[in-house]
Amino acid sequence: MIKIIKIAFLLTGTMVLGSVATAQQQQAKPNEHEQHQQHSEQQKEQPAAQHEHEEHHDHSGHSMSKTTGPATDHTGEHDKDHSVDDKTHEHAIDHSKHNVESTEHGDMHHHHHMDHDHMMDHEGTMIMGQNLDKLPSSCKSISEEVEITVRAGRKYAGKFPGTAFAFDQQEWRVKPCAKVTFHFINEDQIRHQFMMHGLPKYLYKYGMFHLEVTGPKTVSGTIIAPGSDDTFLVHCDISHHMEKGMKAQFIVGKGSENIPSIPGLTPYNRTDIYEAENLPRVSDKANQSAMVREITKTFAKQDTQNYLIILLGALVGLLCIPLVKMLIPRKKTEK
Amino acid sequence: MPNPILIAVMVFYLATASITAQASLKLPQTIKVDRAALTAEPPCDPKISPAWREAQVIDGVKIDASPACSPDNPAWIAAAVKGTNNVSMDTLMKTGLSPDTIIKTDDLDGDGDPDRIIIKLEVMELNGKSPDFPGIVPTFDIAPGVQPGVWVFAPKGSGMSTENFESVRANPLLRLPAPVIRVEQGDIVQLVLENTHYFPHSIHLHGVDHPFMHKEHGGGDGVPQTSEIELMPGERRVYEFQPRQAGTMFYHCHVQTHTHLSMGLAGMIVVEENRPNNWLQTLNIGGGHVRHSSVAIKEKFDQEYDMHYHAMDKELGDIIQKYNDPRLIARDMNQRYDITDSTEDYYTINGLSFPYSLRESLIIVKPDQKIKLRLLNSGGEMIAIHTHGHHATITHYDGVEHNPVAQIMRDVFDMAPAQRLDLTLETTNDGKHSYGEGDWLIHDHREKGITTNGMAEGGSMSSIVYTSYLGEDGLPKTSHFGIDLSHFFTKEYWERRVPIWQDLDETANLGSPAGQTVSMDAATKNSLLNATYGLLIGILIYFIFSKREYIKQSVMTVISRNKDGKGSQQ
Numbered sequence: 001m002i003k004i005i006k007i008a009f010l011l012t013g014t015m016v017l018g019s020v021a022t023a024q025q026q027q028a029k030p031n032e033h034e035q036h037q038q039h040s041e042q043q044k045e046q047p048a049a050q051h052e053h054e055e056h057h058d059h060s061g062h063s064m065s066k067t068t069g070p071a072t073d074h075t076g077e078h079d080k081d082h083s084v085d086d087k088t089h090e091h092a093i094d095h096s097k098h099n100v101e102s103t104e105h106g107d108m109h110h111h112h113h114m115d116h117d118h119m120m121d122h123e124g125t126m127i128m129g130q131n132l133d134k135l136p137s138s139c140k141s142i143s144e145e146v147e148i149t150v151r152a153g154r155k156y157a158g159k160f161p162g163t164a165f166a167f168d169q170q171e172w173r174v175k176p177c178a179k180v181t182f183h184f185i186n187e188d189q190i191r192h193q194f195m196m197h198g199l200p201k202y203l204y205k206y207g208m209f210h211l212e213v214t215g216p217k218t219v220s221g222t223i224i225a226p227g228s229d230d231t232f233l234v235h236c237d238i239s240h241h242m243e244k245g246m247k248a249q250f251i252v253g254k255g256s257e258n259i260p261s262i263p264g265l266t267p268y269n270r271t272d273i274y275e276a277e278n279l280p281r282v283s284d285k286a287n288q289s290a291m292v293r294e295i296t297k298t299f300a301k302q303d304t305q306n307y308l309i310i311l312l313g314a315l316v317g318l319l320c321i322p323l324v325k326m327l328i329p330r331k332k333t334e335k
Numbered sequence: 336m337p338n339p340i341l342i343a344v345m346v347f348y349l350a351t352a353s354i355t356a357q358a359s360l361k362l363p364q365t366i367k368v369d370r371a372a373l374t375a376e377p378p379c380d381p382k383i384s385p386a387w388r389e390a391q392v393i394d395g396v397k398i399d400a401s402p403a404c405s406p407d408n409p410a411w412i413a414a415a416v417k418g419t420n421n422v423s424m425d426t427l428m429k430t431g432l433s434p435d436t437i438i439k440t441d442d443l444d445g446d447g448d449p450d451r452i453i454i455k456l457e458v459m460e461l462n463g464k465s466p467d468f469p470g471i472v473p474t475f476d477i478a479p480g481v482q483p484g485v486w487v488f489a490p491k492g493s494g495m496s497t498e499n500f501e502s503v504r505a506n507p508l509l510r511l512p513a514p515v516i517r518v519e520q521g522d523i524v525q526l527v528l529e530n531t532h533y534f535p536h537s538i539h540l541h542g543v544d545h546p547f548m549h550k551e552h553g554g555g556d557g558v559p560q561t562s563e564i565e566l567m568p569g570e571r572r573v574y575e576f577q578p579r580q581a582g583t584m585f586y587h588c589h590v591q592t593h594t595h596l597s598m599g600l601a602g603m604i605v606v607e608e609n610r611p612n613n614w615l616q617t618l619n620i621g622g623g624h625v626r627h628s629s630v631a632i633k634e635k636f637d638q639e640y641d642m643h644y645h646a647m648d649k650e651l652g653d654i655i656q657k658y659n660d661p662r663l664i665a666r667d668m669n670q671r672y673d674i675t676d677s678t679e680d681y682y683t684i685n686g687l688s689f690p691y692s693l694r695e696s697l698i699i700v701k702p703d704q705k706i707k708l709r710l711l712n713s714g715g716e717m718i719a720i721h722t723h724g725h726h727a728t729i730t731h732y733d734g735v736e737h738n739p740v741a742q743i744m745r746d747v748f749d750m751a752p753a754q755r756l757d758l759t760l761e762t763t764n765d766g767k768h769s770y771g772e773g774d775w776l777i778h779d780h781r782e783k784g785i786t787t788n789g790m791a792e793g794g795s796m797s798s799i800v801y802t803s804y805l806g807e808d809g810l811p812k813t814s815h816f817g818i819d820l821s822h823f824f825t826k827e828y829w830e831r832r833v834p835i836w837q838d839l840d841e842t843a844n845l846g847s848p849a850g851q852t853v854s855m856d857a858a859t860k861n862s863l864l865n866a867t868y869g870l871l872i873g874i875l876i877y878f879i880f881s882k883r884e885y886i887k888q889s890v891m892t893v894i895s896r897n898k899d900g901k902g903s904q905q
């Protein structure tokens with residue numbers, strides 16, 4: 001009888017196996033293309049309305065940059081005698097008249113790129129997508145005028161373990177239709193950006209407002225917030241600055257959905273795995289006399305550890321004997 | 336007794352044997368991969384305008400023609416020659432460079448060219464992990480779909496790291512290799528490192544005449560164990576030097592060099608001989624063809640090419656794709672990665688592997704030319720560069736001229752790590768310098784050097800192509816031999832999913848066999864094995880069940896004996 005059951009079990013086993021194998025082959029295909037198609041969620045924000053009415057305004061006389069720390073290394077260079085003999089190489093822009101003072105009231109005026117929404121000075125300080133006076137269609141008037149100082153630098157990453165760069169704040173709030181001037185202070189000696197995305201495209205080229213400056217230095221720029229509640233991504237787009245902490249959100253009114261992976265504010269979409277590590281500690285040494293140390297050394301050996309565990313197992317087994325004894329007689333009586 | 340285990344094994348064997356026998360009667364069909372199923376890329380980068388190939392003058396800078404299919408952006412060359420401080424804003428806006436990336440001023444010796452040169456470099460990560468989406472950013476392919484995690488010195492840029500906000504692809508300035516730097520003998524050079532990366536770095540000027548310690552700016556040699564502390568994220572350091580000797584040299588990061596160099600923080604630096612009116616192309620971004628050579632080179636040569644060979648370990652680059660937290664990356668790189676157990680997987684020339692090397696790093700020649708080749712090996716092993724169809728002359732080792740009388744011709748050039756060789760390639764058809772016109776390969780003759788993560792034909796392979804063998808698109812003409820390179824321009828090829836010989840004949844004799852449901856692939860084997868374990872466990876349980884009375888008894892006796900023993904002791 002038992003033998004027959006056994007054989008039957010065997011046969012069904014082999015049959016099931018065959019079908020499992022086929023199923024596995026058919027499943028192997030999907031899951032490969034995900035990677036490239038997806039991009040971060042926050043980048044999908046589209047302005048609610050996309051109107052097409054372009055106005056052209058002048059925005060003269062806006063202070064652009066001022067040095068807050070020691071001048072960058074080459075500012076002095078422009079003072080020096082430019083005796084470069086330019087026979088074939090004509091200077092499109094004459095640098096010889098530069099002097100250090102020019103940085104104080106913003107180089108922007110007599111210099112460099114100045115189209116409607118892209119201004120840049122000779123050190124790469126940049127204002128893009130500034131809006132001083134174009135009212136969003138959802139606003140009847142400016143609700144408030146606000147000045148926000150944003151500091152950026154490595155030192156602000158200190159309070160967020162696992163980051164490298166950060167802004168001093170991770171969130172700014174204004175009323176709808178507020179006119180906001182950002183003073184972006186870069187306290188590092190490298191480039192940082194204050195880049196806002198998802199603004200209405202009829203007012204902001206690419207829906208973007210962008211300040212960029214090599215520190216230590218300040219750059220200021222103005223926008224007018226949309227008339228409805230919304231939340232905008234602010235980040236630095238230098239490779240891995242956002243990923244390593246330089247990320248924040250600009251909240252208009254009540255805001256909308258939070259933006260992920262802002263340090264101290266919102267969780268990462270994808271987190272790393274952390275494991276406890278065998279790091280040396282002062283306490284390892286401090287409370288141990290020489291003899292204790294000797295003993296722990298032998299205990300720490302792999303073999304000793306194994307034996308200890310076996311011993312432990314045996315003890316547990318011994319403790320269980322009374323239990324077994326209690327069970328067995330009961331069974332016997334049942335029979 | 337008729338062992339139940341024996342019966343089980345017999346039945347099992349019979350069942351599988353009969354199925355296998357049936358299958359071998361008819362072998363599976365060949366499945367040919369349909370071309371339409373492949374992600375085909377155009378052989379030439381469609382984002383690059385063919386107008387870039389032409390000889391042209393921008394802002395007064397003469398730029399030589401460069402007929403390869405993806406030549407350098409001529410605006411880069413103009414900005415590098417004039418300096419970003421002198422070039423027109425219109426040209427600068429086409430470069431993506433910052434206006435202070437290359438500052439050229441002060442003709443100190445009065446010979447018609449600037450002698451104070453400031454060059455600003457940043458440190459950029461490519462193909463690193465994002466905490467926002469399951470992918471890497473910003474992406475850079477060394478071959479179609481091949482995206483190792485790398486770091487690189489990049490010329491100081493302006494604006495976004497990606498092409499645009501919708502794209503994850505790195506902007507063209509963020510690429511391997513670190514740019515070739517060209518300065519003139521006697522120039523006062525400030526190489527400014529702005530550490531935009533989340534790890535400490537430095538610059539060591541290997542072979543370039545530089546002070547061990549600069550009075551004003553501190554660190555000179557870039558070594559954290561001798562002359563300077565690590566340059567931390569967010570900090571800037573000026574490396575000032577005034578090189579007295581010309582030559583082909585090397586610069587690289589000297590912090591945790593065993594990983595940082597291989598990660599890509601390495602580039603070529605050339606000190607050119609001092610000549611009047613010597614406006615140099617300060618940066619050759621991407622390496623390759625020099626389209627505005629120095630006065631001294633133009634005196635002797637028809638063309639000049641910078642050829643930077645590099646090698647990378649996949650397992651090292653994977654670390655920045657595994658973690659986002661800099662502490663974990665540091666732990667894995669500094670404490671867990673063991674370079675003595677490592678192997679190199681990617682071999683590049685000027686930052687790219689075959690077939691992308693064909694886009695940028697062809698040596699395009701005409702008969703009877705004299706061509707200057709500058710070679711650098713920044714990989715961790717010896718390489719052996721072989722020129723098909725040519726013998727070239729080694730003129731300089733490590734930037735120092737070899738005694739002209741003793742200079743030798745070779746067709747294999749062995750280069751130790753960090754070594755530089757200057758070669759003179761002459762396309763004179765005499766059976767020695769050149770065997771005549773053709774599309775002649777130039778490749779590392781260690782055979783792994785022509786693979787990409789073990790997949791051939793990849794690696795640092797490129798060609799010396801005579802213009803008579805060059806197609807209109809700038810790629811070597813191969814189709815008239817019936818050669819089709821298009822499968823190399825698909826990511827599926829590098830994913831090892833295309834049987835490479837399937838198209839060599841009509842019947843696809845060496846194509847891929849269809850799978851069979853009964854064939855023993857790994858998964859099936861595994862399930863069979865599991866079933867066998869299950870069987871054995873079942874039998875064991877049955878055995879215990881049937882003998883339960885006996886087991887019970889023996890356990891009881893053991894226990895009672897134990898009890899007795901204890902009792903007697905008391």
Ligand SMILES: [Cu+2]
Nearest residue numbers: 192193236241
């Ligand atoms: Cu930044």
Ligand SMILES: [Cu+2]
Nearest residue numbers: 536588590595
């Ligand atoms: Cu480094």
